[in-house]
Amino acid sequence: MAYLYVEAVLGINYEKLMSSVVKFSDYIYPDDLAKVLEEVDDFLSKKIKSFEQEYRILTQNGPMWVKDFTVVEYDDLSLPKLIKGYLLNNSAEVEAQIEIQRISHTDTLTSLQNRQKMKLDMAERATYGCIVFNIDKFREINDLFGISIGDSILVQVAEWFTSIGLKIYRIGGDEFAMLLHERVKWEMLRDYIKQWLKQLSHTLFHIGNESISIRVNIGVSLGGAKLLTQADIALHNAKEAKISYALYEVTENIEETYRINIAMAATIHKALAEKNIICHYQPIVDFTTGKITKYETLVRLIDESGSIIAPLQFLPIAKKTKLYSQITRSVVHQACEKFANREEEFSINLSIDDIEDALTVQDIIHTLIQTKTASRIVFEILESDGIENYDSVQYFITQVKVLGAKIAIDDFGTGYSNFEHILKLYVDCIKIDGSLVRNIATNERHAIIVETIVDFSRKIGAKTIAEFVSDEAIFDTLKTLGVDYSQGYYTGKPEPLL
Incomplete structure (x- = not known):
């Protein structure tokens, strides 16, 4: 049984729908189908009489988020006799949640993903390495030219990272970071770092009608359990040694x-x-x-x-x-x-x-x-x-x-x-x-x-x-x-x- 409004929402001819056998699962968004069917099987196996799901369905105007309120009637053998589903258009709420999540995971100044999003990505996906970049003497830029100019430099640096194809997070102040999800040898990574530093040395950043060069210090951690912390330690070591980059060494015993x-x-x-x-x-x-x-x-x-x-x-x-x-x-x-x-x-x-x-x-x-x-x-x-x-x-x-x-x-x-x-x-x-x-x-x-x-x-x-x-x-x-x-x-x- 279906109500007349499904024609307007799904783009299905009501008379055709009522005169033929139609599988509702055909209208569930393919990426969500397996999860929806798995949940339904679980609910029915437990003889649950009502349950709620959230997924996307295919409509004539594209995917639409819905809340599906399902009521089940069971026969004397505890088998499903009648299943009723009530769909509520939930797109506005879901899209608002997605936007809130996007904002919470995005640096408002540079539009890069932020530290919170980086930690979430590290938790959700195996991560082999972390690289932290720090703008050298950025405080002096703020002191000399003012905070608004400093902000402009941060935006330009973020754009430069993107222009050379790096997925970068802004993790705070004048620090940026990137994650390595594939294993890589230090010798190869070091060559990439040298290339980035060379490209940076040839790039000018604008302050009004003037241009300045920017230098960065880099800390790298590979294969550790506390990648961000260890990359920060390597960055500190690079600054202390007055060198451009450093690799975290396990012998540094950071925990102790x-x-x-x-x-x-x-x-x-x-x-x-x-x-x-x-x-x-x-x-x-x-x-x-x-x-x-x-x-x-x-x-x-x-x-x-x-x-x-x-x-x-x-x-x-x-x-x-x-x-x-x-x-x-x-x-x-x-x-x-x-x-x-x-x-x-x-x-x-x-x-x-x-x-x-x-x-x-x-x-x-x-x-x-x-x-x-x-x-x-x-x-x-x-x-x-x-x-x-x-x-x-x-x-x-x-x-x-x-x-x-x-x-x-x-x-x-x-x-x-x-x-x-x-x-x-x-x-x-x-x-x-x-x-x-x-x-x-x-x-x-x-x-x-x-x-x-x-x-x-x-x-x-x-x-x-x-x-x-x-x-x-x-x-x-x-x-x-x-x-x-x-x-x-x-x-x-x-x-x-x-």
Whole structure:
């Protein structure tokens, strides 16, 4: 039995339909037929009296989504006696769901599929490899030209990937990725990567009437269980090594690294809560008088077992987990309170992150005023730690110098040391890096460099401190060269002050 409206919907002549034997399954969309029949067989085998299905049927206007409400009457032998089906046009609802899913799986800026869709594809289909692309120095593009230009570059990069035939996902910010579903040898894939990089180097991206070149770093993972995570690790390794691409190596043991990092982050949290971030103080000796006139404040962490953890083990994790500023504030409070009733100068190391954190700077200034230690504190700034950001560094220096504080440049002499930094920042002290000091008694070139730094410092009215002074020969050589102060195990190791 069929109702008259089927002619309008399906394009079937009603009289012909009623006068002949027609299989309704002939009108079910071929891709859906097997699933529909399998479900019907299952429902009937379980003697279910009513059920609901969703599928497509063939109409004169093309496929149409329907909801099929089926009612079954069974005879005394529990065999189907009568089956009635009621079809409801469900196209609008299904199409809306499909559109919602498309939107949720699509990056709105580039129209590429997004990270969520990539993870879904990895779950639904066997995946052998993952490649992650990161635009080199994209933050500088945003800072120089503005976010709208940065967005335009992202769109152009997405279009470039598509133009060379790659199926790419945008997985966040300035990162893109692609999946490899077939096995491929690294040597062959590496050749493809080189070709892509060469093509990219010949491509110009437009900023208004101007054009710029774009570089990318690439991380690759093949055959692993955590492909995206491992590709991210390879990308990080490529950046650290300053190379264009890197392959994740199983020997990197990422799971163990993550376990250690998570454990250390928890240890830092607990140490901050229980006031187990402590300070040791290393004496700084005046070469002329041989007396201790200053101390450098050095942070330590006490773990659950009571062991003292060195800063190199926990500060990098603290920076990545946004706990670094809390550690800095704790150190400033402890050191200022310790020296509030002492006569010596004391120094504290600050990173560019500290200087650019308004809350940390505000807390530092408040503590200096409260403890009345501003005239005896020295803030040490790493010579290599983003010091080129003059505006924020100069503003901080101005704020604390008004209160009477001094500024030192730490680790001067490492890598490419810029004497212009010193002139622009009006520093009071230059700390000569240990890499120049360790072998100074036997290395004439190091002695010449140190002598140059000493001469330069005198001419601008700054004092010099040599770090890592470990024996008498080094001490005597530095004294002869005219360095003002000595710091190192020869003159005193870091320890708590009573």
